[in-house]
Amino acid sequence: MVEIECRTEVELRRDLVRFSGMLHRLGFMPGTSGNLSVRLDDLRLLVTPTGVSKFLLRSADMVIVDLQERQLEGSRKVTSEVSMHLAVYHHRDDVTAVIHSHPPIATAFACVGRGLDEMLCQEAVMTLGVVPLATYATTGTEEVAASLVAFIPDHDAILMANHGAVSYGSTLLQAFQKMETVEHLAQIALVAHQLGAPRILKHEQVKQLRDAKTRYLQNAI
């Protein structure tokens, strides 16, 4: 059983509008790019439609699909990238929200074949850890899900080669914060390398930070 956050469908539609607008303002979803989804229940997802600016999106534009990708409700057509979302939900029972976007600096890392795998700043260890790079896959095809599957169980955000990023969490807010963090870590990595000779955290320092993260999470419960 999936533990769904107690939000009504009306609230979830509003949440999708709100976070779509925020991602658009951040420059992560220019044009009509990017897509968001949330679980409505064990069998259904509420998803953004294809071909609509995230700045102009309305609650009524959302589409409902089942976990087999069949569209159940909505006058618009579901995003062409819905199979990416389904891959995450199929492999992570704890996830109730997925965001796919094209944050520019993180996407540039994905375009030069680099994941965010250097522990440069403490925040990297305390938040996402390594953000891996999935192999190239043509958008909208089954190749995308296949490229992500190996990383989904152990990571909460993944870069997609020559494409963008996907993040997910137990709420839409969590998925959003992870996407923000991906771009933030990419910015830091870019500038650190531009400045030259970045000092990567030592193994022992990473271990201490992981221990601190464990303590932090225990206190937060």
Ligand SMILES: [Zn+2]
């Ligand atoms: Zn995309």
